[in-house]
Amino acid sequence: MSPTPSTSTALLARKDFEDAIRSKMIWAVMGVFVFLMGIIALGAATDNLSDADSTEVIGVVADIGGLLLIPIMALLVGYMAIVGERQSGSLRVLFGLSHGRWNVFAGKFVSRLAVIAVASVVASLVGVGIALALFQDVPIATFLGFSVLTVLLGMAFTAIAVGVSGVVASRMQAMAGAIGSYIAFTLVWHPAVTALHYLLEGELPGLEAPDWYFFLLSLNPLEAYRAAASELAGQFIWPMLGWQNMVEDVPEETASDPEALLVSSRVGGELPFYLSEPFAGIVLLCWIAVPLAIGYWRFERADLN
Structure with a gap:
């Protein structure tokens, strides 16, 4: 019996998530991510604790995590999501198992998104944990808003990476697209x-x-x-x-x-x-929707032979 569209997407997402989460590179990046944010946030907060405020931890975590490590990790995790299967020939196997192009595309995005969501939540929890340990008065609503923004940022860069992966036909093109997008946002835009x-x-x-x-x-x-x-x-x-x-x-x-x-x-x-x-949340949602729409539109029409 062929799987239903929703079941097909869920099966692909679960399998791909399990494969991605076994990657030593991902665990290494997450380890560096947590270690750097913990050390830097702790050092910044204890430098002059009498004058510091718990929300200053947000600035430190956002700087090292949100502006650097989360986008880079999302691009690394997502840029080979579709094109990797395309180059290896695995897409033909998936299609032979009655998985459609939408199921493959959506499953890949959901699985990579789950990996980045874990990293984003960890980043937020590190900030909240340090703030709770060092300050008596911690504005939970403020930290919750920051956590939502961090997760949305991770989702946006995951969508950009998966979108690029759906558009291009080779690993080098996907890598160039991922690196180029980050350079454009950090070096060109402003x-x-x-x-x-x-x-x-x-x-x-x-x-x-x-x-x-x-x-x-x-x-x-x-x-x-x-x-x-x-x-x-x-x-x-x-x-x-x-x-x-x-x-x-x-x-x-x-x-x-x-x-x-x-x-x-x-x-x-x-x-x-x-x-x-x-x-800002609306902007991030647009950066999730638009790259995915373009990526799937190109992937759905691509000649995969």
Whole structure:
């Protein structure tokens, strides 16, 4: 008897999850992930405990985990999800067992997502655990919001990796797509938006900038996550490689203020919805849906012979 579509997807997801979770690379990355965040968050929180706040742990965990390790791990876990089976010829075996293309695609995404969800939850629990151990007053709602953002970020980069894997036809193309997407988000996006500001306004963005500038920045999943996490922590979380110093005209004395660089401080008046924490969640959801839709659309029409 052929499996039903839902059963087929569940069977493929379970099998693929079991295979992925046995990977030594994944366990090594998760080990480094937890170790670094634990050491860095603990060191940051105990450096000057009398002046520290429990939400400062969010900034440290978001910086090392959310902006670096979770995206990289998601891309590593997901970039071979479809194209690996395609190159090895395993897809023909799966199709011969009455699994459809949608079942294969959805099962691969669900299995890789489960791996990253575990890593994201661990990251959040590390932050909450350190905060509970060092501080008496821990805002659970704030940490819950941060945890949701972290899981969504992991889902977004998993979707990007699986989407790329569904579009391309070779391992090298998948690797190039995964690496290229991370480079675009970390090295290209912010300078490109700043260049557009310079063309339109005739100057680099300063401490205050138009709403559209921050909106375009927030369409980057890493920027959306960072800005929302900064608002939750009540302190600015620096982007990867410190683009703020290099591409914005912000006074040095202001740059050292943890609150002055928050989007809510740089936008005049009330913070619009499209720059708020809930909108960051919407941006991340879009980065889950769109890459998956494109990846499946191409995979469903690909000639796999």
